[in-house]
Amino acid sequence: xxxxxxxxRPSPRRAxxxxxxxxxxxxxxxxxxxxxxxxxxxxxxxVSTSLKSNQHVFDLPIQWFPAHxxxxxxxxxxTTVRFTRYFMNSAIVTASVTVLNVLLSALAGYGLAKYxxxxxxxxxxxxxxxxxxxxxxxMVPLYLTVQRLGWLNSYQGMIVPVAANALGxxxxxxxxxxxxxxxxxxxxxxxxxxxxxxLRIGVPLAWPALxxxxxxxxxSTWDDFVWPFLIISNTAxxxxxxxxxxxxxxxxxxxxxxxxxxxxxSVPLTVLFFVFQRQIIGGVATxxxxx
Amino acid sequence: xxxxxxxxxxxxAAWPAPGWIMRARRRWFGPSQPxxxxxxxxxxxxxxxxxxxxxxxxxxxxxxxxxTLTDRAGHFIGIHNYxxxxxxxxxxxxxxxxxxxxxxxxxxxMILGLALAVLLNQKxxxxxxxxxxxxxxxxxxxxxxxxxxxxxxxxxxxVNDALKVLGLQPVNxxxxxxxxxxxxxxxxxxxxxxxCMVIYLAGLQSIPGELYEAAKxxxxxxxxxxxxxxxxxxxxxxxxxxxxxxxxxxxNFVLALVMTGGGPDNASTTLSLFVYQxxxxxxxxxxxxxxxxxxxxxxxxxxxxxxxxxxxxx
Numbered sequence: 001x002x003x004x005x006x007x008x009r010p011s012p013r014r015a016x017x018x019x020x021x022x023x024x025x026x027x028x029x030x031x032x033x034x035x036x037x038x039x040x041x042x043x044x045x046x047v048s049t050s051l052k053s054n055q056h057v058f059d060l061p062i063q064w065f066p067a068h069x070x071x072x073x074x075x076x077x078x079t080t081v082r083f084t085r086y087f088m089n090s091a092i093v094t095a096s097v098t099v100l101n102v103l104l105s106a107l108a109g110y111g112l113a114k115y116x117x118x119x120x121x122x123x124x125x126x127x128x129x130x131x132x133x134x135x136x137x138x139m140v141p142l143y144l145t146v147q148r149l150g151w152l153n154s155y156q157g158m159i160v161p162v163a164a165n166a167l168g169x170x171x172x173x174x175x176x177x178x179x180x181x182x183x184x185x186x187x188x189x190x191x192x193x194x195x196x197x198x199l200r201i202g203v204p205l206a207w208p209a210l211x212x213x214x215x216x217x218x219x220s221t222w223d224d225f226v227w228p229f230l231i232i233s234n235t236a237x238x239x240x241x242x243x244x245x246x247x248x249x250x251x252x253x254x255x256x257x258x259x260x261x262x263x264x265x266s267v268p269l270t271v272l273f274f275v276f277q278r279q280i281i282g283g284v285a286t287x288x289x290x291x
Numbered sequence: 292x293x294x295x296x297x298x299x300x301x302x303x304a305a306w307p308a309p310g311w312i313m314r315a316r317r318r319w320f321g322p323s324q325p326x327x328x329x330x331x332x333x334x335x336x337x338x339x340x341x342x343x344x345x346x347x348x349x350x351x352x353x354x355x356x357x358x359t360l361t362d363r364a365g366h367f368i369g370i371h372n373y374x375x376x377x378x379x380x381x382x383x384x385x386x387x388x389x390x391x392x393x394x395x396x397x398x399x400x401m402i403l404g405l406a407l408a409v410l411l412n413q414k415x416x417x418x419x420x421x422x423x424x425x426x427x428x429x430x431x432x433x434x435x436x437x438x439x440x441x442x443x444x445x446x447x448x449x450v451n452d453a454l455k456v457l458g459l460q461p462v463n464x465x466x467x468x469x470x471x472x473x474x475x476x477x478x479x480x481x482x483x484x485x486x487c488m489v490i491y492l493a494g495l496q497s498i499p500g501e502l503y504e505a506a507k508x509x510x511x512x513x514x515x516x517x518x519x520x521x522x523x524x525x526x527x528x529x530x531x532x533x534x535x536x537x538x539x540x541x542x543n544f545v546l547a548l549v550m551t552g553g554g555p556d557n558a559s560t561t562l563s564l565f566v567y568q569x570x571x572x573x574x575x576x577x578x579x580x581x582x583x584x585x586x587x588x589x590x591x592x593x594x595x596x597x598x599x600x601x602x603x604x605x
Contacts, residue, residue, distance in 0.1 A: 025415050032410060032421045039425050042481065045449055046439050058447040104335040115328025118318040123332060130343045132594060134542035136563045137587045140570040140579050141349035142342065144363060164338035194327045225434045225545050230571065241434040245549065248438050255442055262435040273430045277423060284429075284486055285493035 050074070050259035057255045070256070077260035085236070086243040087268075090222055093158045093239055097221045100163040102214045109172025110202050114184055124173070130166045135226060143230055153234040162227060168213045171286075175209035176202065215276045216283045222269060240265050353580035360574035372581035381557055382582060385565040389589075392472055392479075392561055393540045399480040401532055404487030409521070411488070412495045422492070429485040437549035440478035441465065444550075450477075468558030471551045475559055478546055483539065487532050494528030495521070530601035537593045541586065562586045 044064065049057055051069035112124055135142070142161060151157030183205070187197045203210070225241040232238055235246065244265045251257055273280055319326045354372055358365030376382045411422050431439070443449045444464035451461035464470040498521065506516045544563035547553055553560035553568065560568070563586060570579030 028410070028413050028415050029417075032415070032418070035407065035410070036421055036424045039428055039481070039485070041449070042439055042443055043427060043431065045443065046435075049442070058445075060452070062449075062452060104338065108332040108335040111328040111331025115323075115325045115331070116318065117325035117328045118315055120328060123329075123336070127332075127335070127339060130339055132538075132591060133343060133347060133587070134538065134590070136542040136544065136566065137583045137590075138343070138346035138350055139567070140576050140583060141346040141353060143571075144576065145342070145346060145349065160338070161342040164335050164342065166339070169335060188323075194324070194330075198331070223433050241432060244432075244434050244438070248549065258438060258442065262432075262438055265432055266430075266435055269430055269432055270427075273426075281422075281426065281489050284489045 046259045047263055049255055050077075050263050052256050054254060054256055073256050073260045074264065077257050078264060080257070081243055081247050081261055081264075083240070083243070083264060086238055086240045089155075089237060090239040090241075090268075092155060093228075094218055094221045096155070096159045097163050098214050098218045100159070101165055101168050101217045102210055104164055105168030105172045105213055106203065106206065106210060107198070108169045109174075110176050110198050110206075112169070113173045113176035113179075114181065114202075127166045127169050131170075135162075139226070139230060146231055152231050153237055155237065157231050158228050158237075158239070162221065162224070165217065168217060171213050172206065172209055175206050179205055212279045212283055215272070215279045219269060219272060219280065222272075240268075350580045350583055353577050354584050356577045357575075358577040358580075360576060363576070365577055368577075372578050373585075375578065376581055376585065381560065382565060384557055385560045385562050388472060388558070388560060389541065389562040392475055392559075393537065395472075395476045396479045396483065396540050397533065397536045399476065400483040400487045400536055401529075403480070404484045404532065405491050405525075407484065407488045408491035408495055409517070412492060426485045426489065428481050429483075431482070433482075433545055434549070436478055436482055437546045440474065440481070440546075441550045444470075444474045465551055466555055468555060471555060471559035475546055475550060475561075478550065479540060479543070483536060486539075487536060490532050490535065491525070491528055494525050494531075498524045526601055530597055533597040533601070534594050537597070538590055541590055541593075562589070 048064055048066065050073055051066050051071065052063070053070055056063070056066075108127070112120055146152060146157050146161060149157075151160070179202075183201055184197055187201045188194075192200065223241070224239075225245065228239050228242050229245070232242060235243075238246065244261055247261050248258060353365070355367055355369060356365035357368050357371075407425060411418055411425070445451075446461065446463055450464065454461055462470050464474045502520050502524070503516055506520060511519065541561075542563055544561060544567055547559055547561050547564045548567065551559040553564050562582065566579050566583045566586060569575050569582060573579075
């Protein structure tokens with residue numbers, strides 16, 4: 001009733017408040033747009049430069065949208081770097097690490113959440129302690145270990161040492177803790193074994209958590225540069241980040257090509273982000289909570 | 292959590308063992324077979340032992356030897372490597388650079404991240420779109436970040452163009468000691484800020500709205516509400532962001548490696564880059580391991596310190 005009267009004959013005070021609210025919203029939107037432009041400027045500049053010729057890269061005034069975009073830079077960059085091979089290598093390594101990691105995390109998370117064996121807290125703390133241990137701290141001995149195994153320049157060298165990640169265990173354990181024990185107890189009473197209970201009850205119920213872990217691991221493995229960089233010297237086994245770095249050290253000043261290569265290399269993770277935005281942002285927000 | 296492993300002994304069952312063995316046995320081999328939990332955890336445990344715990348122990352041992360890439364065993368030389376680190380001006384310089392780099396990066400990303408989170412937490416149309424767009428720097432592959440920023444910090448690059456527009460002197464970023472570290476800070480903060488923002492946003496959304504309503508009724512203005520509600524309620528989130536940011540910046544050497552190569556004249560050599568250069572370019576595995584352990588010590592110390600500083604009173 002009051003809304004109707006307000007629509008017919010707005011009181012001056014309420015109208016003023018509405019104008020003020022709209023002005024505040026407009027100011028906020030303006031501010032957000034400004035901040036977004038600043039943050040995205042490097043990315044826009046990367047794409048913009050990738051469409052120029054090398055002699056016009058530093059032209060002033062700045063051309064954000066080249067008048068004659070050189071689309072041919074992209075096929076040229078793709079064939080020069082021979083991306084197909086590196087995308088294949090990255091796909092092999094990333095898929096293997098993701099599958100292994102999700103499987104191991106689900107098993108361990110289930111075991112730690114659904115069984116009360118003595119020492120499970122110690123085991124959990126031991127596993128979580130590895131989160132404080134970045135690769136950079138152990139890269140020297142890890143390299144020597146992998147060298148002793150004869151895994152330098154090999155897929156298994158890129159896959160096995162990074163396949164175990166405590167973060168996945170933590171996330172899976174949290175998820176399994178939230179599942180009621182009765183379901184599992186019921187399956188056990190019906191005579192199902194431990195493994196088949198896990199496969200038939202645990203895994204199907206946990207698929208949202210499995211998906212989140214898979215996406216986060218996929219993303220970080222695809223993006224990983226340091227470990228392949230240390231153990232791969234044979235370009236036949238190189239992943240995309242390695243190929244980009246190799247191209248960069250050979251062609252330091254061919255900026256349009258360099259930016260085209262960078263743009264191509266950015267495509268997979270960008271697509272992944274737009275498809276699984278909710279899981280990725282939620283994952284970042286909660287992985288912080290690991291401590 | 293009922294029923295699992297806490298089942299009582301069958302009445303009248305005779306256990307000829309002392310109490311603690313009895314209890315341990317029950318907690319492993321009770322009717323619900325709790326030992327299966329360990330079986331489930333075993334595969335990942337094996338991998339973690341092989342590729343985390345073993346290398347960690349190996350690093351500790353290596354740091355006490357003069358092992359090199361060719362002489363992998365080396366000889367035990369006690370704390371000689373650590374004594375040498377204390378006298379190594381490159382290492383001391385790397386420590387200082389790391390301090391400045393990490394300190395500045397974290398300050399920038401934490402403050403900017405909070406500002407962005409507060410801004411993007413306002414109720415305006417299309418804020419979801421803005422959140423998505425601002426997150427994009429965190430999606431750019433880590434190897435592309437230094438390549439892109441090396442180009443932007445080129446003497447004729449976009450950053451100097453922007454300085455000229457603002458009427459400032461252009462800077463020779465990557466070839467001056469101060470500029471190189473500054474460039475690393477900007478590039479790292481660019482990628483880190485959106486990540487911090489997302490964690491802050493989760494924290495902001497967990498603050499009950501009634502608190503703000505009550506404060507509004509009591510006549511508290513926006514700055515007062517921010518100071519008296521938002522900041523105290525975000526305390527646990529600050530901890531998360533600090534630990535997250537410290538770990539990421541201390542360990543990362545890709546940016547320094549590709550953007551500046553540690554130069555000019557080691558001015559932008561961070562601790563992790565020092566470890567890489569000593570171990571993989573200088574082949575001094577023992578000496579590099581000693582530096583790596585110092586790095587781990589720093590990460591753990593800062594994590595503990597921030598845990599203490601931001602501990603909530605509970």
